[in-house]
Amino acid sequence: MERKMIEGLRTLNKGVAMIVGFGLLACAAFVLADIILRRFGTSFGGTEEIAGYAMALATSWGMSYALLELGHVRIDLLRSRFQSFARALFDVFSMIVMSGVVITIAVKAWPVVERSLTNGSRANTPLETPLAWVQLPWFAGWVWFAIMSTLTTLAALSLLLKKRHEETENFVGAFAEQETLQ
Numbered sequence: 125m126e127r128k129m130i131e132g133l134r135t136l137n138k139g140v141a142m143i144v145g146f147g148l149l150a151c152a153a154f155v156l157a158d159i160i161l162r163r164f165g166t167s168f169g170g171t172e173e174i175a176g177y178a179m180a181l182a183t184s185w186g187m188s189y190a191l192l193e194l195g196h197v198r199i200d201l202l203r204s205r206f207q208s209f210a211r212a213l214f215d216v217f218s219m220i221v222m223s224g225v226v227i228t229i230a231v232k233a234w235p236v237v238e239r240s241l242t243n244g245s246r247a248n249t250p251l252e253t254p255l256a257w258v259q260l261p262w263f264a265g266w267v268w269f270a271i272m273s274t275l276t277t278l279a280a281l282s283l284l285l286k287k288r289h290e291e292t293e294n295f296v297g298a299f300a301e302q303e304t305l306q
Contacts, residue, residue: 126279130295133272134192140268141189144182151178170251177258184265187226188272194297196222212280212289215296219277226273230266237263 151174158171190196203214239245240255247253280296283289 126282127291127294130192130276130279133275137189137192137272140185144185144189148178148182151175170249173247173249173251173253177253180258180262181265184262185268187265187269191222191269191272191276192295194295208289208293211297212284212292215292216277216280216284219273219280219296223270223273223277226266226270230263230270233259233263233266 154168155171155175158168161167187196203211206214237256237259240259245255247255276296280292283292
């Protein structure tokens with residue numbers, strides 16, 4: 125059951141990653157077009173602002189993909205020295221901590237969005253972008269990451285309680301670091 129859920133989440137996050145990737149490609153094309161236009165003495169203007177927004181959105185939404193593909197950096201000096209059960213404990217502990225941090229970020233991000241919505245805040249730039257346009261999808265990305273992190277943590281905890289320690293490593297372990305150590 126846990127493995128099926130994680131595979132479903134991976135598939136969902138691959139779709140999200142594709143959408144984010146196309147958005148980044150569109151942003152890069154926009155910046156490139158602006159650079160070319162500058163050679164002719166004109167410009168779209170605001171490309172650096174839009175690129176900054178794109179990076180914030182890509183980061184908040186991309187974290188879930190990185191989580192499920194074991195792409196987050198982990199320092200496993202202790203973990204690698206133990207057997208399966210202890211490694212699974214370290215993995216579950218790290219997921220609990222990560223979930224707590226991500227949930228905190230998502231909760232703390234809401235007042236920022238709420239204030240922008242309430243005040244009708246706009247960027248202090250020539251574009252005067254309504255901040256809610258950027259902050260709402262940014263916030264949604266953090267909520268998505270919080271949900272993915274929590275579900276992954278619960279699946280890992282379930283496997284730990286069922287004494288299926290090796291399976292835990294398949295979706296919350298740190299294979300990349302172990303391979304480089306050996």
